Amino acid sequence: MSSEWLSASLRAGSSIFLPRFASNRLPSLVPIRELAPRHRDRILAHLLKLDTGDRYLRFGYAANDEQVKRYVEQLDFERDDIFGIFNRRLELVAMAHLAYVDLANHSNCAEFGVSVLKSARGKGLGGRLFERAALHARNHGVDMMFIHALSENTPMLKIARSAGAKVQRDGTESEAYLQLPPGDFDSRMAEMVETHVAAVDYQFKKQAKQFWEILADVQEIRKGVQEGRHQAGE
DSSP, X not given: OOHHHHHHHHHHHHHHHSOSSOTTXXXXXXXXXXXXXXXXXXXXXXXXXXXXXXXXXXXXXXXXXXXXXXXXXXXXXXXXXXXXXXXXXXXXXXXXXXXXXXXXXXXXXXXXEEEEOGGGTTSSHHHHHHHHXXXXXXXXXXXXXXXXXXXXXXXXXXXXXXXXXXXXEETTEEEXXXXXXXXXXXXXXXHHXXXXXXXXXXXXXXXXXXXXXXXXXXXHHHHHHHHHHHHHHO
């Protein structure tokens, strides 16, 4: 094992525990999983939990349930990248959509969109998703990441400014542009570590959820047996 590989691994691991955009936050581990078509139902459940105001900020209009469903059905997992943060119940509490521009002259650009459930806000999850998306983007040849948001969407624009993006306001809408450095050995190693950590975390939460579900079933059966014995003894 070379010293360069070891040094890069240590830097990659520390980048997960030390978010770059909020130096006043305590170090925290936020496993972020890349989502696939099999997560489509969880994505839909997540977006449907957004209220009218949150949908307005996320999509630029107050999307109704049917419009949200169409958005989820049209997600292209082969072209774009989608990232999510799960809680211990495997509920998708935050997700980001990194959409690549499908034009030959702009193949080096990607647009970032994010949503966080109210119950999970105030933890810097939007910023962590932005970091993860930016890391992935630069490792895949993207050098310009941009955000199109309503000017009143202050949390999203704050994330962009904290990352060093230039924000241009045009009335009710704003555009944020972030120039990304090219991917290198450190960035690729960092993404590899993040992907592994997220996969392990997801499997642990999945097994824990299954265990508690089995335990609940066993307790229900025991309760039924006890009630049956009690009734038989009467």
